[in-house]
Amino acid sequence: MPEAQPRPTGYDLQPEQILDGRFLLIEIVSRSGMATIFKAIDQDNGQIVAIKVPYLHFESSPAFYSRFIREGEVGAKLDHPYLLKFIEVPNRSRPYLVMEFLEGETLAERLKRSGTLPEAEALSLASRICEALSYMHEHQVIHRDLKPQNVMLLTDGSIRVLDFGISKTIGRRFTFVGFTPALGTPEFMAPEQVLGKRGDERTDIYSLGTVLYRMLVGSNPFAGESDDVFVAMNARVTGDPEAPRRLNPQISEQAEEIILHAMERDPAKRYPSAAAFKTELDAPLKVALTGRCRRLQRPSRWRRHWKNVVLIGGVLIAIACGFIKLIYMIVHHGP
Known part of the structure; x- marks a missing residue:
């Protein structure tokens, strides 16, 4: 035998x-x-x-x-x-x-080391990411998982946006299959992603707004709401982040306005395109101050929003089932 x-x-x-x-x-x-x-x-x-x-x-x-x-x-x-x-x-x-083959470090690694970036550097970096997003959107592709881990800072001063694994072609229906972070990364997801909606180019604009928030504030939006993923996800659906200048007074009013414009909960109130976002990043002194920082709404307690609870709960159950499947595969097929 x-x-x-x-x-x-x-x-x-x-x-x-x-x-x-x-x-x-x-x-x-x-x-x-x-x-x-x-x-x-x-x-x-x-x-x-x-x-x-x-x-x-x-x-x-x-x-x-x-x-x-x-x-x-x-x-x-x-x-x-x-x-x-x-x-x-x-x-x-x-x-x-x-x-x-890329030589350098991710933005996440840079921020772990430095905490924040100087404002001019952060706005310039966000502008270049906007340029990449604008190109993707022109070619009918939404990234859907923009975060510091997916931005590479090269030793020659250039950048690369990485990881198109959950990107979506505009106008093409996307189906969730098994365990895959098809919805994005919770800390950088747009509200429509949290609710399982299809989203469009403005979903990437929100995510880039959260990345810019992280670069200038030193913490992720809604970081103070809760360590509970469920509560934190619901917070971005029912409310707005803490005003950036309250956490870092060194940030200019114009930079705060740009961040909050990109992170509007209603996609219709965000920048209409990555190109429009880039225009303000490139000329912050020309940004009109509209008082967005004074109109921010505190997230509501999740118990009062049962519809959101059901939707977000469904998302988390799907992810949990995926993890169980993943663990099963590792146990039965090796590490």
Whole structure:
């Protein structure tokens, strides 16, 4: 009777191996819960690239595979200096993504080290992100998961917006399948995402407003509401964030106005486009002060808003079920 073969793990590829006879794997850059990123040499042209390879047991997950394929498809159709560049590879033997190799750190890492950014630097960075978003929106793509972890600050001074795994094509219906953060990251989600609505380009504008808030204030919006995710998510549906200048008086009135304009709960009251957002970021002294900071509404207690409770509860139940499925897969298929 033949010996049982060991169950393959997600770590089947190692440095010094050659993938598909083309990519020489040099070293492991990082490992997440679902994929490994390698630094590699494209032997066709000598270019240094990054290769993202999912663990074998996730390749059979419809939810993960859908996100992985979407990231590659969206990345391949976009070509902008501030967006991560993908390299198309025909006839791949297994799922993997080939991307430009980046030297630098994420905005999240920078903020962890420095706390906040100088106002001029933060507005300039937000302006460049707006430029990238404007290009995406012109090509009918909404990012939907903009956050400091998905902005790379390169050593040459440039930036890249990363991770198109839950992006959505405008006008195309999106279906939630299994465990995937299809709704975004709670701390940076727009109110319409919390409520499970489809959203549009203005969803990205809200998220960028929260990123700018974090860069200038030093904490995320609604951070003081509760450590409970349920309460914090409901807060952005029923109320507005703390006025930025109350938490950091060094912020200019114009910068505060810009942040609060981008973070209006009603999408119709936000900047109508990333281009309009960028215009004010580039010329803050020309921003009209409308008194938004004096009209902010404190979030209502979630118990008084049973409809929101039901909607948000459904979202959290879906995510919880996904986590249970994920744990089951790890236990039964290896780490």
